[in-house]
Amino acid sequence: MTTHPRVGAVVLSRYSSSRLPGKALMPLGGRPLLGFVLERLTHALPLDDIVVATSVESSDDPIAAFCRRQSVACYRGDLHDVAGRFAGAARTAGFDFATRINGDNAFVDIPTLRQMIAIAKDDHLDFLSNVDGRTFPVGMSIEILRTAFYIRHLNHLTRPEHLEHVTLALYQRPHLGRRLYLYNTHHPEAAGLHLAIDELSDLIFARTLVARMQAPHTHYDLARLLQLIDPPPYLSDDTEGSLASP
Known part of the structure; x- marks a missing residue:
């Protein structure tokens, strides 16, 4: 009997956001933002x-x-050492692979997530990402890391920016690990779109999209989300500042 590695998700969330304090529990679609993501x-x-x-x-x-209250596992670690917190959560949970999800990414693309989890379960790679090239909207980032590989990598991180940005050092060291990058080829007009909830205006925009939904939000993949945006992304020239760091 073949057993697949355990693939789990680590949702990075903090209440003390500098640009929108308390956003993790601000309402979106009738539930706190964190609950929406979960x-x-x-x-x-x-x-x-x-x-x-x-x-x-x-x-x-x-x-x-x-x-x-929601019966969701919660791991608590250092506020500033986000990389260590991610690794600690993955190790404590017993994940062979840990999917990094930001707690302000309300619209993670479910089909892409399922596809990447299936690839990880084949157990041939150390790092999968849909962030390279920013072909997906900011706010749809998915990264899956082999836990043992990431913990070994973590031992060599000393710079504050590498501890704060969980995977930054891996993009700067492309020779490390067996990796696969996934690109959005079906909806290139979505590149540069900002869906992460960083500021109040982002939350208002997310609430506008949810209010336009005629089905549960989990039914809306990238293609259906794009249909809710007016004007459509390919008609907009304002993409300045949308390319955030991973």
Whole structure:
């Protein structure tokens, strides 16, 4: 009997966002933003394979309390060492592969996530990403890392920016690990679109999209989301500033 490696998701979330404090629990579609993200992920993974990684700071107690109410696993680590927090959550949960999801990415593309999880389960790669080239909208980033590979890599990280940006050093060292990059070839007009919730205007935009939905938000993949945007992305010239770091 063939056993596949365990692939789980680590959702990075903190309450003390500098640009939009408390956004993790601000309402979107009738539930807190973090709950919206978790609901979306459960259409690709069982809830038992999802962990929220927040900090040990008292400011993040509301996130831990939310996780307890929702029966979601919560790992708490250093606020500033996000890389260590991600690795600690993956190791503690027993994930062979950990999917990095940002807690402000409300519209992760479920079909792409399912596809990447299936590839990871083949157990041939160390790193999968749809971030290279930014062909997907900002806010649809998915990265899957072999936990043992990432922990070995973590031992060599010392620069603050590498600890804050979980995978930055891997993009700067393309020779490390067996990797695969996935690109959005079906909807190239989506490149440069900003769907991450960084500021209040992003949250208002997300609420506008959800209000236009005529079915549950989990039914909306990239193609259907693009249909909700007016004007469509390919008619917009304002993409300046949309290429955020991974």
